Amino acid sequence: MQNDIQEILITEEEIHAKIKELGSKLSAEYEGRNPLVICVLKGAFIFMADLVKSITVPLELDFMAVSSYGASTKSSGVVKIIKDLDASVEGRDVLIVEDIIDSGLTLSHLIELLKSRKANTVRVVTLFDKPARRTVDLQADYTGFVLPDAFVVGYGLDYAEHYRNLPYIGILKPEIYSS
Numbered sequence: 001m002q003n004d005i006q007e008i009l010i011t012e013e014e015i016h017a018k019i020k021e022l023g024s025k026l027s028a029e030y031e032g033r034n035p036l037v038i039c040v041l042k043g044a045f046i047f048m049a050d051l052v053k054s055i056t057v058p059l060e061l062d063f064m065a066v067s068s069y070g071a072s073t074k075s076s077g078v079v080k081i082i083k084d085l086d087a088s089v090e091g092r093d094v095l096i097v098e099d100i101i102d103s104g105l106t107l108s109h110l111i112e113l114l115k116s117r118k119a120n121t122v123r124v125v126t127l128f129d130k131p132a133r134r135t136v137d138l139q140a141d142y143t144g145f146v147l148p149d150a151f152v153v154g155y156g157l158d159y160a161e162h163y164r165n166l167p168y169i170g171i172l173k174p175e176i177y178s179s
């Protein structure tokens with residue numbers, strides 16, 4: 001698995017330090033508001049688990065599974081909901097937890113959906129952002145790291161369902177997906 005990585009971009013230690021910072025900011029923003037924190041599966045599962053441990057105020061969790069990449073390094077453009085939320089978002093302060101914003105299609109779709117379901121507020125925290133690849137105008141409220149325009153894996157992010165369990169973020173060797 002490690003042999004398929006061209007370069008480690010962000011180490012496990014750097015990721016954990018950044019998540020502590022994000023957790024402090026979010027704890028201040030959501031004091032007394034009991035936010036509904038939504039994990040966008042599968043990619044955000046590790047970030048979600050680490051992030052909520054760094055948030056010190058009461059909150060509730062829910063999970064939604066959404067997919068548009070499949071076994072490709074480019075978005076199919078079709079955002080498929082594989083599992084919907086269990087909770088109602090009506091009147092709630094919602095925090096969407098994403099691993100990465102790339103084209104922006106997944107998030108723009110989700111934000112519209114949650115607004116149409118009458119969430120009180122919808123904010124986004126993403127660990128990684130790849131602004132060079134955006135096809136829709138969209139920015140997270142909280143961002144961990146800005147990445148260069150390369151397909152990355154690890155810390156929850158996959159290529160064809162592999163590499164999610166790497167503890168760091170690395171650039172995948174192009175021969176892995178072009179062969």
Ligand SMILES: O=P(O)(O)OC[C@H]1O[C@H](OP(=O)(O)OP(=O)(O)O)[C@H](O)[C@@H]1O
Nearest residue numbers: 041042043067068069102103104105106
């Ligand atoms: O900004 P975008 O171009 O929409 O890309 C970002 C989304 O793509 C990935 O999900 P994917 O569809 O690969 O599903 P997964 O989380 O199950 O891997 C990633 O986890 C984000 O949710």
Ligand code: HPA
Nearest residue numbers: 102150151152153157158
């Ligand atoms: O660079 C990426 N890696 C893995 N999954 C992704 N989904 C959007 N961009 C990426």
Ligand SMILES: [Mg+2]
Nearest residue numbers: 043069070158
């Ligand atoms: Mg994926």
